[in-house]
Amino acid sequence: MGTSRQQIDSSPFVVIAEADHLTSRLLAEDLRRQNRFTVSECAPTEEGILASVAGQREAILVLGLRRAESPLQESQLLRELRRQCPAVRPIALIGQANRTLICELFRSGLRGVFERSDYEPEKLCRCIACVAEGQIWARSELLGFVMEAFAEPTPLRVVSAKGDQLLTPRERDVVRLVVDGFGNREVAQQLGLSSHTVRNYLFNIFDKLGVSSRAELMLYVLSDSEKAMRPSPRERPVQKRSLTTHTQPEDREARIA
Numbered sequence: 001m002g003t004s005r006q007q008i009d010s011s012p013f014v015v016i017a018e019a020d021h022l023t024s025r026l027l028a029e030d031l032r033r034q035n036r037f038t039v040s041e042c043a044p045t046e047e048g049i050l051a052s053v054a055g056q057r058e059a060i061l062v063l064g065l066r067r068a069e070s071p072l073q074e075s076q077l078l079r080e081l082r083r084q085c086p087a088v089r090p091i092a093l094i095g096q097a098n099r100t101l102i103c104e105l106f107r108s109g110l111r112g113v114f115e116r117s118d119y120e121p122e123k124l125c126r127c128i129a130c131v132a133e134g135q136i137w138a139r140s141e142l143l144g145f146v147m148e149a150f151a152e153p154t155p156l157r158v159v160s161a162k163g164d165q166l167l168t169p170r171e172r173d174v175v176r177l178v179v180d181g182f183g184n185r186e187v188a189q190q191l192g193l194s195s196h197t198v199r200n201y202l203f204n205i206f207d208k209l210g211v212s213s214r215a216e217l218m219l220y221v222l223s224d225s226e227k228a229m230r231p232s233p234r235e236r237p238v239q240k241r242s243l244t245t246h247t248q249p250e251d252r253e254a255r256i257a
Contacts, residue, residue: 011037012132015052017044018064018093027062030121037128046077053088060128061090062114065101078108089131099145102138106146107222112137136219149222166208174201178214179221 014037018024024041031039037060042048044064053059061081065074078090091112092105102113112131114124127137136143167175170191177187184202188195202214211217 012128013038013053013056013059014040014062014128015049015059016041016062016064017049017052018062019044019066020064023064027124031125031128034121034125036125044077046080049077049081049088050084053085056087058087058132059085059089060132061088062093062124062128063090064093066095072104075104075108078105078110082109091127091131091137097142099148102142102145103149106219113139113142115139136215146219146222167205171201171205171208174198175205175217175221178202179218 014031016024016027016031016039018027018041028039028041031037040052042052049061049063053061063074063077074092081088081090089111090109091114092110093114093116094101095116097113097115105113112127114127114137130137165172173191174187177190182190184195184198187193188198191198193201205217206212209217209220211220
């Protein structure tokens with residue numbers, strides 16, 4: 001069955017940024033054969049990526065990584081991409097994962113990790129589709145690296161690009177405890193509140209920050225703890241996202257609890 005023009009127009013726009021030209025071409029051909037995405041290729045440079053996504057309302061970037069030891073260049077690229085094109089959702093195509101690499105890339109705005117050893121066209125399509133829907137794609141072990149990073153002392157910065165506080169002092173208290181791994185009941189006990197009040201605070205926090213789960217709130221704080229936060233959601237349209245792995249769907253009530 002052919003693909004209609006309406007399906008093509010509404011399909012996610014995917015940019016493949018891979019240094020190896022043959023790999024880039026093969027990936028693009030595999031994705032095009034699936035008839036689910038509009039696919040483009042570019043050099044894995046800031047200039048090449050920005051030129052490829054120019055004029056696109058939303059895009060998925062599949063960024064090929066070859067070096068596992070030093071993610072500095074890639075993390076700088078992701079941060080700059082997030083600053084200039086916040087609607088672009090990056091997926092890292094990696095060979096070998098390690099804790100330093102994964103944590104640094106997620107701090108920089110990564111939305112998915114796809115390992116080359118697991119490559120199958122249909123599986124990569126599922127990864128892209130999940131990230132396009134606002135979810136996170138990664139193996140549980142890799143997400144575990146990110147969660148472990150929360151055990152390390154991290155200054156809480158929940159401010160706009162202008163330095164304005166996005167949350168009230170009490171809301172920041174709630175966020176600190178959530179990031180430390182406390183559940184609603186424990187947060188309530190620590191702050192002398194009822195569980196119902198804590199849930200209301202979390203709903204307000206989620207709405208202000210444009211997140212929709214406790215896990216995404218933690219990633220929000222972690223990714224921007226080293227610098228000023230992204231522009232305030234009040235300054236740009238917010239698209240509600242759910243942060244789940246592809247194996248763990250959950251409703252909003254569960255994410256608040």
